[in-house]
Amino acid sequence: MSGDRTGPGSTDQPFTRLVAPFERWYLAFPASMAPVMTFCVEGFGHVDAGQLREAVAVGSEACPGARLRLHGRNWVDSGETPPVRVVAGPGPDSSALHEIPELRSALPDAAGANCEVLLFDGPSPTIVFRVLHIVMDARGMLLWIADVFRALRGEATTGARSTVTILDLEDPLYRKADVSKEEYATPSLLGLPGNSDRAGTMWRRRTIDGTFPALAAKIATRLAAGSGRPKAAISFPVDLRPFHPQVQSDRSTSNLSLTVALDIPAGQDWEATYEQVLTMLSERSGEVHAPGPEILGTPLWALKRVIKGIDRRARRRDRFSLLVNVNNLGRLDPLAFSTGEFEATGMYLLESQEPASPLSLAVTEVDGRTELTLAWWAGAEQEKRADALLDDLCELLSPAENRRHSEIRPPAPPEDGTAGRGVVEQFRAQVEAAPDAVAISGPEGDISYAELARRARVVAAALRDRGIGRDTVVGLLADRTVAAVAGAWGVLLAGAAYLPMDTKHPDGRVRSLLEDAKSPVCLVGKPHDGRDNLPGGCARIVLDDLPFSAEPPEIDGTPSPGDLAYVVYTSGSTGKPKGVEIEHRSLSNYASWAVREHGIDASTRLPLLCSLSFDVAEISLILPFLVGGTLLLMKDELSHVAIQEVLDNGATMLSLTPSHLDLITRLDLEPRDVRALIVIGEQFTRSVALRARELFGPDCRIINLYGPAEATIGVSHHFFDAERDTGAAVPIGEPLDGVTFHLLSPDRQFVAPGEPGELYIGGVQLARGYRGRPDLTRQRFVRLADGSRVYRTGDIARRLESGAVEFCGRIDDQLKLHGHRIEPAEIAQTLETHDAVASAVVVARAKPGSKDKALCGYFLTVADVGIPELVAYLEQRLPHYMIPAVLLEVDEIPRSVNGKVSVGSLPDPFAAAGTPAAAGTGPLDDVESEVAKVWSQVLGVETGAIESASDFHRLGGDSVSLITMVAMVARQVVGPAGERAFTGRMPEIIRDATVRQVAELAKQAKAA
Structure with missing residues (x-):
């Protein structure tokens, strides 16, 4: 190569290159105008001075341009590492950069070094690289700096040893x-x-x-x-x-x-x-x-x-x-200037005046x-x-x-006495103020605040005995029971964080979550204590076997604001679910706002309608206990009968998804005392809101609550007003106390009035990050120009003239089905782990005769495999709501010119897949025929396509339509006398949702 006198990596002789014309010109500058380039790397975290010195030595060995000394008309590698100086205190203040003496000190220094590194070692460190333009230009300086950071991360350096000059x-x-x-x-x-x-x-x-x-x-x-x-x-x-x-x-x-x-x-x-x-x-x-x-x-x-x-x-x-x-200088990747302990957030160049x-x-x-x-x-x-x-x-x-x-900030909140008080402290205050008040009401009777606190202390003591404490994640696998509630609060009293999991999840899924969270112990409720779903090193504590009759010791201490409160897992676009870490400060901020704005008080009776694994469950699991309210528990699985029972038990408020609210409005239920609806989890349409207004009456407040798991349950709300809210969807409102909204373009610019943009959320409620996933945390939790940390929701939103924000859609393939956040890529990648599947894609397609969508999977194979085998494979690894309604083998997966799946070119899965039925099922009997008619109405499927072995979910059914189907079968097939008995068999229907099974259970209920 022309001009390469030593070659990359050569150690036969010292690195030497000619002085270029630029450099000779710079050498003639007056000493007071030495052309020093200063490159600053701002960030958060910690930088060890000793490790930085070692990294500068390694990076400068790879890039000897940082160690040059003048020898005649040549630059020669001196072998001397550029000095690293530590400056105590905060990093450079942008308003007075030129007043910082360390940025103005002379180069070369007294020892003749043309480069140096400064570490401003404050709470937010800044690493400053100072280079004389005499020895390198700005792009050359970046090569050296990048290698210093590679060395800091323990990676191999790339090096820059070419002796080429402009000549x-x-x-x-x-x-x-x-x-x-x-x-x-x-x-x-x-x-x-x-x-x-x-x-x-x-x-x-x-x-x-x-x-x-x-x-x-x-x-x-x-x-x-x-x-x-x-x-x-x-x-x-x-x-x-x-x-x-x-x-x-x-x-x-x-x-x-x-x-x-x-x-x-x-x-x-x-x-x-x-x-x-x-x-x-x-x-x-x-x-x-x-x-x-x-x-x-x-x-x-x-x-x-x-x-x-x-x-x-x-x-x-x-x-x-x-x-x-x-x-x-163009676009710089902050990851290239970060380490495991230091997150670079800003890089800028200061040039000297020549x-x-x-x-x-x-x-x-x-x-x-x-x-x-x-x-x-x-x-x-x-x-x-x-x-x-x-x-x-x-x-x-x-x-x-x-x-x-596009930058939306809430007004200052009123003083309500909860500022600075965590949920544990507020719970203890309620127990002390009203120990005999009813905390939980349900199938096990009424449980007082004193009794709930005592049971929670029993759990906490058992955890403390095992050394469980601050920031330890404790698994919680239990149905909606008093023991589960005591388990969650016991974990909080112990100072640890709980990881709620759905008991319907397959054992493989539960095991993988506990492994990912590094949970040393899991609280398990009966009858799930016999399942083989705990990873090695994770101990099992059976909640129902704890000595709840004994008087437990007092549990000292209160969690700090920065301690973990809970971890909730969401679907992951990389094929792996991700654990969202929520701290006490975030939970307390949301709770204080929600209690005040939603009118939750001692008279509130709030049911727990969803699985504990859904972060919306925290609304019921936490809020009532902060103000002396009552949590209502259901006797059975969610069904029209169970919902009516909690309504009959005096529910004054419901927290549920739009899909479940839509279901309730169609089930002829009697709401009785409900005075507020908190609707969350997916887009809330005006049509559903209007039906809810008709069912629950004009005095019932309908609240559209918005918030991703990464921002702690809810970050904004909007009170539905039928006269004002005339759009297709109910707005999501404005941000709550301590939360900010930012509407940004794909280039992260603030959008103009009236334009939609991606919604970024900032403020106190942001999660700590994704557990064990610093790469994903940095990708989704980013910094704005003012240094504030924000979460990229992926939601497209628009600010209305009223000031409220309206949800418009997604920038990616993420789906919300009945409140569950689903990344289709996770399902596809799980399919691809099967030996017979070469490639797969999962999309949402409209179900026949319905505006609702269902998950549909398409796959290519390298070996023969049946659909039932793939379904069983997925059921062992994924939650039920992530199992595709239809799986279809195809010859190819069509893609557009930019590599994206061409959904419109995929075959109609419902027409192509047909109805899976067992061979030789024969004609339907009378009850099966009645069940098939109900299924036809619910799913929009021709009755002729429904056979005895047909599976409700394979025909496009989901959790909400299943409840509708059970209610209709109970009323139209079973009759009033057997309705309660039939709906009580919901767990069996969920496990085997075939026409044959539903009809058999209907017959048994009629005969009882």
Whole structure:
């Protein structure tokens, strides 16, 4: 390779390369104007100074450009690692960067080092890399920094040992270089401070939400328009590495960038400027401001005299060769600048003000944010003008109107006495205030607050005896029973976090969740204590066998706000469910708001209608016990009879999904005392809300509650008003106390009024992250320009004129079915783990004769396999609500040109799959025929397609339609006398939902 004198990784002789013309020019700068580039990496976490020193040594060995010393007309590797200095206290303050002495110290230092690293070792560390432009350019500096971080992470370094300089490149742009042709006729954009010969560099910084196509062209266009001149000369550093493959592959830290100037007319639009930039790059043309090879023969003393003279005249006359130099480093990946303990959130470049040079504006794009840093001569008036200039650029890129519209913050909450009090503390206060009040009412009778607290202490004591405490995750596998409630509160009293799981989940699923959560113990309720579903190292505590009759000890201590309260698992797009970690501060904030805004008090009687594994269960499991209310438990599985029983037991409030509310409005139930409905889990349509208003009456408040698991149950709500809410869906409202909403475009820009955007949630209720998944946590929990942490929901929303937010859809394939969050990719990847399946895809398709959708799986095989075998395989690994209604083998999975599955090209699964039926089933008997008629009405399937062995779920049924089917069979086939007995067999129906089984249970109920 031309110019490669040692080769990558060579250790035969010290790394040596020639001094390039740029570098000789820089060597002639006055010491007070040494061209130092400063690259700052901000973040959260911890950086060990000793480990950083070791990493700098390793990274500099791989990139010897960081260790160069001048030897004649060559740079030679000194072998000396750049120094690492630790600065106690917070990182650099953006408002006064130039006042930080450590950022202004001289380079080379007393030992001759041209590079150094600073560690601002505060709560939010900042690592600063300072490099003399003499030895490398900004792109070369990034190669070295990236290797330092690789070493910090324990990864192999990539290295940059090429000795190529710009003299080795046959580049048409460099052939145009001639510093002597520069004209100094352009006034400075910000003016010069008094006593300018001795003024140092100032830096000003702005961080903007969003990334912007053609950013440099947009900035240049605005600066040209504000220059007050017909046209403005603006330069753009051009990195030559991408134009020369050998440099790209062998990696050189040498100065391989050229400053190319373009004349930008003041009146043109940014598209025309962008075309100028693209033409310059494609044709490699333009005015190049750089010293040519001829200066290598000029003595340094002569160059110094020339440079001082040029600089003196430029600043005395306020005339420069250019208006501004716009240096765009492009998009940087924060993961490349992070470690296991340090999360990089911001990176920006500070350039020094060089002799006779114009204003310098550096740009970086980092994780959806844009950094602007400006360098100019320091002065009070110049600082004001610089701030005004940056404010103008910020307004250009991110208009204040958009920010006001798309950044939604709640008003300050009223003082209600719960501030700073956690749920455990509030529960204990209720027990002390009203020990005899009814805490739980249900099949086991009434349980007082004192009794519930005593049972919870029994659980807590059993956990404490096993060393269970802070941030330990305890599994909870139990039905909706008093023991389960005591188990959850016992875990909280012990200071640990509980992991609720659905007892209907297959053993493999339960085992995998406990393994992923690293749970050392699992609380199990009967009759599930005999199941083989605990991983090795996880002990079993049977709740029903605990000594609840004994008097337990008092449990000392109260969880801290940052301690884990619970972990709930959601479907994962990577094929693996993810555990959302919720801290006490988040749970307490939601609880305090919900109790106040939803009117929950001592008179509230709130049923627990859903599985404990659903985070909506926390509404019933936590809130009533903070204010002396009562939790209502059902006797049996969820059915029309069970729902009516809890209504008859005096339920005053229901917390349920829109699908279940829709079901209730169609089951001829009598709501009696219900005065509030909390509807959550999926989009709430106006039609369902209107039917609920008709059933429950005008005095019943209907509350649409919105919130992903990652933001603790609920983050906004909207009270349905039939006259005001005329859209197809009920709005999701505005954020609650301590929560913020942000509507951002795909480029993370604040959207304009009326436009939809992805909803980002910020504030105190955000989860700690995904358990054991730092990569996924960083992907979904990101930082805004102001440093605040937000969660990317993937939900598309729009702000209405009323101020409320309206849910519009999803940006991905995630589904919400009856409140369950489902990632179809997880189902598909589970299918693909079967030996016979080569590839699979799962989509939601409309069921025949219904607007509802069902999961449908398509697969390619490498061996013969039957549908029943695949269904059984999935049932061993996935929750029931994730099992596709139809599985269909196909010859290919059609995809669009961008690689996405072409859903419209997939065959109709319901028509193609037909009805699975056992061979030789024969004709239906009378009861089976009646059951088949009900199924036909519920599922929209022709009765002729239903046979004795037909499975309800395989025909497109789901949990909600199953309840409807059972209710209709009970009323139309069984009759009133056997209705209670039939619905009590719900667990058997769930396990075997065939026509034959339902008909047999119906016969038994009629005969009882």
